[in-house]
Amino acid sequence: MLPPNYSMSRRNLIRGTVVAGAAAGTTMLIGIGSAEAEVSEPSIHSAADWGARPPSSPSQIMNTRPQYIVVHHTASSNNVGDTQADAYSIARAIQGWHMDENDWNDSGQQFTISRGGHVLEGRQGSLDRIRTGSSFVRGIHAGSPANAESIGIENEGTYTSVQPPEALYDSLVDFCAYICKQYGIPASQIFGHRDFMATQCPGDQLYARLPQLRADVAALLGEDPAPPVEWPVVKRGTVGERTRSVQFLLSEHGIDTVADGDFGPTTETNVRQFQSTKGLVDDGIVGPKTWPELIVAVSVGAKGEAVKAVQRQLNHTHGIATVVDGDFGPGTDTSVKTFQQRRSLVVDGQVGPITWKELVG
Ligand SMILES: [Zn+2]
Structure with missing residues (x-):
């Protein structure tokens, strides 16, 4: 019936x-x-x-x-x-x-x-x-x-x-x-x-x-289907959290870069250096080919600059209160899961390529 x-x-x-x-x-x-x-x-x-x-x-x-x-x-x-x-x-x-x-x-x-x-x-x-x-x-x-x-x-x-x-x-x-x-x-x-x-x-x-x-x-x-999130293009002159994430990640890879959120000549030089080491075109532009090489998968227990990038993105871009200390503890784990839940991702606390793309995209 x-x-x-x-x-x-x-x-x-x-x-x-x-x-x-x-x-x-x-x-x-x-x-x-x-x-x-x-x-x-x-x-x-x-x-x-x-x-x-x-x-x-x-x-x-x-x-x-x-x-x-x-x-x-x-x-x-x-x-x-x-x-x-x-x-x-x-x-x-x-x-x-x-x-x-x-x-x-x-x-x-x-x-x-x-x-x-x-x-x-x-x-x-x-x-x-x-x-x-x-x-x-x-x-x-x-x-x-x-x-x-x-x-x-x-x-x-x-x-x-x-x-x-x-x-x-x-x-x-x-x-x-x-x-x-x-x-x-x-x-x-x-x-x-x-x-x-x-x-x-x-x-x-x-x-x-x-x-x-x-x-x-x-x-x-009648909602538009959500457009797929893409890797952003970050280059000379880009100011903000995406640039800061790039800078943190460069440091994570051993190319020390000041994380000031301002993509100036030094950051550009450092991106070119990173691209050369990865066999990428060294154009100094962080786009869909460079991002996947630049990100580092992190989860509970991780420490360092990549963790800071994740924490800043959560806290500053996505409004999920998170302490930015470079230490991926239970608080960051909860924040990541909250973010994943909001984006309808697998809620596992692992920040891999899919979650990274959603964070910076
Ligand atoms: Zn129930």
């Missing part, structure tokens, strides 16, 4: 826009501006609909917009029905676990999606707040600081070894698009619970689906 907000035809049209649209000669459905109008509030069952108990104490209201969405699975049985009554049943069960066993004031997560694709309010007040687009009810679902920064969605079932049903997935796409539209959240800012704490949640299978989820939500929102 399909939920009321489920539209097979629309989803299929969106997924096949280019081919189907061109072949049929129909109006483009997806384009900048046109798609956004398509994102409207899906059918959401309020907590009153499913017979929620009143909260045992008021939930905290955040008078800010959440910055991202956290996807969970309920780790409950997949062997359940897909009707509205089944959906109400899981919503009540979760509230019972959270209030009676965890001693929380209400359901922890703001929303739930059932195996049948029904979207339900969890934590009471969440639905009214999402309609404001400027405030939200703080949840209990992903620890600190995520609880104060995000909307949590529990997806009914266990997705460690099987994929969620299509009805659930399609509702998740529509609902995430609505949340993103209401709060101005980019589709890239959809994460899994395990991105924030040590947990299996939302299961390997659902977690592996998140890149597709981001892409499907981006398509609904």
